[in-house]
Amino acid sequence: MKEYTKSKLNRVKRGQNRAVYDIEKINEILDAGFLCYVGYIYEGNPISIPMAYARKDDKIYLHGSTANRMLLAILQSKKTSITVMHLDGLVIARSGLHHSVNYRSATLFGSLQKIDDDNEKSDILELIVNQMIPNHWDSLRPMHQKELDRTLVVEFTIETASAKVRAEGVNDEPEDYELPIWAGVIPVKQIAEYPIADKGKPEKMNIPNHILEYYHQNKS
Amino acid sequence: MKEYTKSKLNRVKRGQNRAVYDIEKINEILDAGFLCYVGYIYEGNPISIPMAYARKDDKIYLHGSTANRMLLAILQSKKTSITVMHLDGLVIARSGLHHSVNYRSATLFGSLQKIDDDNEKSDILELIVNQMIPNHWDSLRPMHQKELDRTLVVEFTIETASAKVRAEGVNDEPEDYELPIWAGVIPVKQIAEYPIADKGKPEKMNIPNHILEYYHQNKS
Numbered sequence: 001m002k003e004y005t006k007s008k009l010n011r012v013k014r015g016q017n018r019a020v021y022d023i024e025k026i027n028e029i030l031d032a033g034f035l036c037y038v039g040y041i042y043e044g045n046p047i048s049i050p051m052a053y054a055r056k057d058d059k060i061y062l063h064g065s066t067a068n069r070m071l072l073a074i075l076q077s078k079k080t081s082i083t084v085m086h087l088d089g090l091v092i093a094r095s096g097l098h099h100s101v102n103y104r105s106a107t108l109f110g111s112l113q114k115i116d117d118d119n120e121k122s123d124i125l126e127l128i129v130n131q132m133i134p135n136h137w138d139s140l141r142p143m144h145q146k147e148l149d150r151t152l153v154v155e156f157t158i159e160t161a162s163a164k165v166r167a168e169g170v171n172d173e174p175e176d177y178e179l180p181i182w183a184g185v186i187p188v189k190q191i192a193e194y195p196i197a198d199k200g201k202p203e204k205m206n207i208p209n210h211i212l213e214y215y216h217q218n219k220s
Numbered sequence: 221m222k223e224y225t226k227s228k229l230n231r232v233k234r235g236q237n238r239a240v241y242d243i244e245k246i247n248e249i250l251d252a253g254f255l256c257y258v259g260y261i262y263e264g265n266p267i268s269i270p271m272a273y274a275r276k277d278d279k280i281y282l283h284g285s286t287a288n289r290m291l292l293a294i295l296q297s298k299k300t301s302i303t304v305m306h307l308d309g310l311v312i313a314r315s316g317l318h319h320s321v322n323y324r325s326a327t328l329f330g331s332l333q334k335i336d337d338d339n340e341k342s343d344i345l346e347l348i349v350n351q352m353i354p355n356h357w358d359s360l361r362p363m364h365q366k367e368l369d370r371t372l373v374v375e376f377t378i379e380t381a382s383a384k385v386r387a388e389g390v391n392d393e394p395e396d397y398e399l400p401i402w403a404g405v406i407p408v409k410q411i412a413e414y415p416i417a418d419k420g421k422p423e424k425m426n427i428p429n430h431i432l433e434y435y436h437q438n439k440s
Contacts, residue, residue: 009263013289035307035321037257039266043229046259048268048303050325069233083268087255087410090352092431096345096360097367099352101255105270129316133406140316141399147317170418179361182428183418186353186435190307193407198390202402211312215406 009109010162020106020163029106029163030055030084034132037083038062040074053082054127060108060156061124071152075112082108082156089188094172094181102185106163108156115153118145124153135210192218229329230382240326240383249326249383250275250304254352257303258282260294268303274347280328280376281344291372295332302328302376309408314392314401322405326383328376335373338365344373355430412438 003021004010012019020026030053037048049070054061060082064071074080089102115121126137170183192215197203223241224230232239240246250273257268269290274281280302284291294300309322335341346357390403412435417423 009265014285014287035305037268037303039259039268041261041266045229045299045301045329046261046266046268047301047327048257048259048266050303050305050323052321065234067234079265081265081267083257083270085255085270090412092353092356092415094361095367096349096357096363097371099349101272103270107267109265125316129319132310132319133312136312137316139401141314141396141401143316147315151317169416172418176361177420180421180425181359181361182422182425182431184416184422184427185418186415186431187413188410188438189413190408190410192310193409195312195406196389196404198392198403198405200397201400202404205400205402207404208402211402211406218408 004160004162006162007160010107010160012162012164015164018164018166020165021161026106026161026163027055029086029104029165030060032086032104033084034128035084036060038070038074039081039083040070041077041079042069042073048083052128052132054124054131056127058158060110060158061128062154062156063125063128064152066150066152068152071154075114075154078112080112080156087188088167090186091166091170092183092186093170094176094179094183098170098172100166102166102168102187104163104165104167106161108158108161110157110159113155115155118148121148121151121153124155125151133210133214139208139210190218224380224382226382227380230327230380232382232384235384238384238386240385241381246326246381246383247275249306249324250280252306252324253304254348255304256280258290258294259301259303260290261297261299262289262293272348272352273302274344274351276347278378280330280378281348282374282376283345283348284372286370286372288372291374295334295374298332300332300376307408308387310406311386311390312403312406313390314396314399314403318390318392320386322386322388322407324383324385324387326381328378328381330377330379332377333375335375338368341368341371341373344375345371353430353434359428359430410438
């Protein structure tokens with residue numbers, strides 16, 4: 001399967017020219033970030049909760065405290081979705097209506113299960129740490145059993161998904177191009193600033209290469 | 221009222237030391253961005269939809285096409301919430317468990333109404349454009365009536381809210397501070413790159429001051 005099948009749930013209704021169902025392209029959007037918005041229903045209200053995640057194959061992994069209200073609720077209700085969005089630019093048009101943003105967003109629907117096996121939990125936490133900062137896990141001390149015990153790990157299997165991507169310039173009304181109004185795109189991106197060492201030993205240590213690489217790849 | 225009253229809906233359950241109910245502090249979080257995640261329920265599933273917004277007093281304004289499925293659904297169901305989050309840094313601990321992020325997030329609950337008056341709609345669209353780029357609206361051509369007619373404007377009145385803020389260094393286990401593991405914070409932020417003029421007249425125009433100011437305030 002190279003594309004998610006379009007269904008009532010995942011079909012993009014507005015701006016279908018921007019719709020993406022291609023699995024590899026959606027995975028690229030997921031792999032470009034580590035923060036998602038998890039939807040859950042609390043007392044009848046839909047709430048979006050920002051959370052760290054990792055992707056591997058068709059799985060998205062989430063974690064939290066074993067008392068995490070949201071994770072426990074979605075495990076029970078099976079009702080959730082996951083949204084990831086990257087903002088790439090502000091689109092400045094000649095008219096208010098055609099103002100827009102350049103972005104890549106993906107919305108995922110799927111099934112959930114709790115992971116109980118300690119080795120599997122540890123492997124997943126490694127994925128989550130390394131999705132935030134590549135190659136980072138191996139520099140940490142091993143997890144204590146009591147830490148694993150108090151961590152809830154949830155596996156979300158992507159069953160269907162869609163993405164929307166806008167990556168272009170201004171689309172104004174034809175008659176507006178003659179107006180003496182500036183229009184264009186302001187690219188925006190997230191950058192990392194220089195790492196700040198914690199008090200104590202890290203102040204006297206070299207910053208590890210993988211941390212410096214993260215900084216260099218994300219700075220402007 | 222200086223604080224939102226804590227209720228079952230808005231009370232922060234995990235990390236109560238990071239909870240913020242102060243209205244001015246929550247407004248600061250809202251005013252620092254222009255993209256929110258609107259929760260809505262579609263076919264029983266909670267979905268988080270990224271949208272532009274503006275805040276004025278206790279109102280959040282959203283807009284979209286008059287055929288926008290999500291806005292129409294939340295106007296009818298009255299079930300929604302709005303989440304805004306700013307990522308400020310990666311917190312690199314000595315142990316996996318204490319990895320975290322610095323952030324400011326706010327979740328809002330309230331009531332919704334559609335705005336029908338054209339003058340009011342136009343004033344709100346001005347707020348939304350200016351929340352994205354300050355002082356921008358006055359440089360655009362006025363909206364056409366047919367554009368107003370096809371734009372749905374929704375007013376969300378904040379009835380209760382809470383925020384969570386983490387703005388500090390690493391919190392490791394006491395015994396871990398002696399480990400020879402680097403720890404610290406990598407600050408992250410969103411920046412603007414130099415504006416790219418649209419083809420035609422803008423290529424020969426000076427970039428307006430308010431656009432250059434936006435760039436200068438958001439670059440690194």
